[in-house]
Amino acid sequence: MIKITKNQNLPQWFQVIFTDSFGFADIVDEVQGKAKAMRIAKKLAKKERVDNINVEGFIMPTKEL
Numbered sequence: 033m034i035k036i037t038k039n040q041n042l043p044q045w046f047q048v049i050f051t052d053s054f055g056f057a058d059i060v061d062e063v064q065g066k067a068k069a070m071r072i073a074k075k076l077a078k079k080e081r082v083d084n085i086n087v088e089g090f091i092m093p094t095k096e097l
Contacts, residue, residue: 034077035086036069048072050080070097 039045039062046069048060060076063069073085077094084091 033084033086034073034080034082036066036073036088038088048076050076073097 033051035049035051037047037049039047045062045064046066047062048069049057050060051057061069061072063072070085070087073087074094074097076082077085077097082094084093085097086092
C-alpha cells in the first residue's frame, strides 16, 4: 500500500509512505506539493506492482493517475 499524507507541521509538504506485504512502513520521500507526491507514488506503484494508492484517506486506483 502506498499512502500520501499531509505533514501536520508543514501544511504544504506531503509524505509518501510505502507499506510492504509484511506490514513494515517506510517514508519514501517528503515533498512540497501534492502533484509531486502523486508523481512519486505513481512511479513507486509501477515499480512495486501496487494497484491502489491512499491519498489523504481516499483510495485511488493507479490506472486513474
